[in-house]
Amino acid sequence: MNKEKLVYTQNRELSWLRFNQRVLEEAQDVTVPLLERMKFVAIFTSNLDEFFMIRVGSLYDMSLADDKKIDRKSGWTATEQLTKIYDAVRPMYKERDKTYAEIKKQLNPYGVCGLDFKELETQEKKYVKKYFKDQILPILSPQIVDVNHPFPHLLNKEIYVVANLKMNNNSMLGIVPVPQFVSDILYLPGSDIRYIRMEKVIMEYMELVFEQYEVFDKNYICVTRNADISPDDEAFADNDDFRYIMKKTLNQRRRMAVVRLEAASPFSKEMEKYFCDRFEIKPNQIFRTKVPMKLAYMFAIADKVPVSMRKSLNYESFSPQNSPMVSDGSVMAQVKQKDIILSYPYESMDPFLKLIKEASVDPNVMTIKITIYRLAKKTRLVEYLCAAAENGKEVTVLIELRARFDEQNNIDWSERMEDAGCRVIYGFEGYKVHSKICLITYRNRNDIQYITQIGTGNYNEKTAAMYTDYSLMTANQSIGRDAADFFKNMSISNLDGVYQNLIVSPSSLKQNVLRCIDGEIAKGKNGRIIMKMNSVTDMDFMQKIAEASQAGVEIDLIVRGICCILPGVPGFTENLTVSNVVGRFLEHPRIFCFGTGSAQKIYIGSADMMTRNTENRVEVACPIYDEAIKERLNAEIKIMLSDNVKGRFLQKDGTYIKKPAGGVPVDSQQVFMERALRATKPKAPVRKSFWKRFLRFLKR
Structure with missing residues (x-):
């Protein structure tokens, strides 16, 4: 196979940065309410943090291990990719700074004011100083750095106030960690939402922290560390308690190499060299930011806004609605009658949770088996699974302890479920279990029967109200038998299972997708492929x-984030269109559609078309057999492809452009919200006057 870069592919890291640029565009969109725009700045920032911790961290390791290895999508080494990333990110910082400043200024007339110390009123300054002396100063842990006091370990993504100190002609560095257990911001007295960030308060009063020193060059900084840790396979194989390994891994993450240093103000040449030497980084890894290094507090501020102003500053409130496919009464009974699909967050997750709750007490239910990748901090699902185990059901939970940044949460839940009597297993060395599948086995007279749920997203009740996803519940017995075989194979570490309906990675998912594409290639210009x-x-x-x-196959790919294939490249991808939607909710479903009409094949599942998913993870996709659900999915995909408000087209140079705005504006997420609201809106009662008129008509 040719090892050179393909002409129709692009580097995955730059592709991801362009996706995050799309998030920043939402912060710049004047049609989006102001506090929602500020949330997009926060999301952009959080995304960038994770990108540096994981992707840049991974490339950093690669550059040390084997810098001759070439990325086939771009033709660059790891070091070349890092240079391209740092160059691409720097203008994004400036653009984010400008966007943040504009939104912050526009929020001021609404009484939402993030302030610098010099902007405080006289009484506010007195309040802040007293608060600092009484509540903050006593809990600070300042440190000087000299021959007797070594440079401390700076924690990943924590903020430190630094300054040069001088006493008796001796110079040294002073460092003050911003305490993790205090609020990121200090609210000021009054009816408006006026606040100042804690690092600014500490920086203002550094002279009180280091009383005997002359303080100058005050600044605050934040390091981003490599967090791309994979548990050692040998340790995995030799240790019975995988939870123990993961706890060690989390401790190791705290001390990984620095890949980025952020500072609020420019460093002097001496200070820049000092930090470069200290962290073993280059000047191009230092970024100045005028935006807060932590912005999560903006979500709390949005909740503090008075009700009278929320409509002006926030999206109109929306809660997941009841699905029109599910009526009152037993969900189990309804699934036995027909397949049901839920569309999050437009429709509520409650029917699935109710299904598990019913199964936990149903005397005919014998087993419940489920794969778990991410869970909310508070989750009814675990309560119901534990109740099922306590009621004598056999409950098997395959929980992935390596779900990045959710490791500790999953460790805690695994211990809780084990204590309740659930059988908890952890998957395979070298393969993350990312599938979203649940199987209920019950006895129907003398027969063993199944109800299977397969989703595109996690069993996380919090994100089910923020991410778009599909969840299929079916009593198709052929699918159920496949699911039973899947869980048996997971229990005995068999990754090579054969299934009649489900397509499962790493054994058959990619192969089946490629086979389906071959089927469309055979049709030529009559072929049709749509994948989200x-x-x-x-x-x-x-x-x-x-x-x-x-x-000649007509192909539409709807790809939210990284897309390494470029459309419209002459001679290669001229019949390929790539689009995405970035809006109020995070787009998350995986839908694969091949062909049209009665012969069309549709799958939903957990896998993206990434090598890590197709070859190094356990993923499950399920065919849609119900014609009404097929029709619904086709209609919803058509709306997604028609989105000319939040939709963008990927160009052959890797940039995105807005879709043509001609004709009727289509915001797909807004359309789905409105449909969900209409579907559950009670029908207006027929007035008595109508019946009187109707009876008079009959008597004529």
Whole structure:
């Protein structure tokens, strides 16, 4: 196979940065309410933090291990990719700073004011000083750095106030950690939401912290550390308690190499060299930011806004609605009659949770088996699974302890479920279990029967109200038997299971997708492929898509984030269109559609077309057999493809452009919200006067 870069592919890291640029565009969109725009700045920032911790961290390790290895999508080494990333990120910082400043200024007339110390009124300054002396100063842990006091370990993504100190002609560095257990901001007295960030308060009063020193060059900084840790496979194999390994891994993450240093103000040349030497970084890894290094407090501020102003500053409130496919009464009974699909967050997750709750007490239910990747901090699902175990059901939970940044949460839940009597297993060395599948086995007279749930998103009740996803519940017994085989194979570490309906990675998912694409290639210009995913990086998939395009197949990929295949490249991808939607909710479903009409195949599942998903994870996709659900999914995909408000087209140079705004504006997420509201809106009662008129008509 040719090892050179393909002409129709792009580097995954720069592709991701362009996706995050789309998030920043939402913060710049004047049609979005102001506090929602500020939330998008916070999301952009959080995304960038994770990008540096994971992707830049991974490339950093690669550059040390083997810097001759070439990325086939771009033709660059790891070091070259890092240089390109740092160069691409720097202008994004400036753009974010400008966007943040504009939104902050526009919030002031609404009484939402983030202030610098010099902007405080006289009484406010007195209040802040007293608060600092009484509540903050006593709990600070300041440190000087000299021959007797070594430089401390700076924690990942924590803020430190620093200053140069001088006493008796001796200079040294002073460092004050901003305490993790105090609020990120200090609210000021009064009816308006006026606040100042804690690092600014501490920086203002550094002279009180280091009383005997002359203080100058005050600043605050934040380091981002490599967090791309994979548990050692040998340790995994030799240790019975995988939870113990993961706890060690989390401790190790705290001390990884620095990949980025952020500062509020420019460093002097001496200070820049000092930090570069201290953290073993280069000047291009230092970024100045005028935006707060932590912005999560903006979500709390949005909740503090008076009700009278919320409509002006926030999106109109929306709660997941009852699904029109589910009526009152037993969910189990309804699933036995027909397949049901839920569309989050437009429809509530409650029917699925009710299904598990019913199963936990149903005397005919024998087993409940489920794979778990991420859970909310508070979750009814675990309560129901524990109740099922306590009621004598056999409950098997395959929980993935390596779900990045949710490791500790999953460790805690696994211990809780084990204590309740659930059988908890952890998956495989080298393969994360990312599938979203649940199987209920029950006795129907003398037969063993199944109800299967398969989703595109996690069993997380919090994100189900923020991420778009699909959840299928079916009593199709053939699918149920496949699901039973899947869980048996997971229990005995068999990754090579054979299934009649489900397509499962790493054994059969990619192969089946490629086979379905071949089926459309055979149709030539009559072929049709539509796939919706989060990311596309798998080389085999991209080469097959290019082959389909060259055969004349009409292809639409809806890819929210990374997309390494470029559309519209002459001779390669001219029949390929790539679009995405970035809006109020995070787009998350994976839907694969091949063909049209009665022969069309549709799958929903957990896998993106990324090599990590297709070859190094356990993923499950399920065919849709119910014609009404097929029709619904086709209609909803058509709306997504028609989105000319939040939708963008990917260009052959890797940039995005707005979709043409001609005709009727279509905001797909708004359409789905309105449909969900209409579906549950009670029908107006027929007035008595109507019946009187109707009876008079009959008597004529």
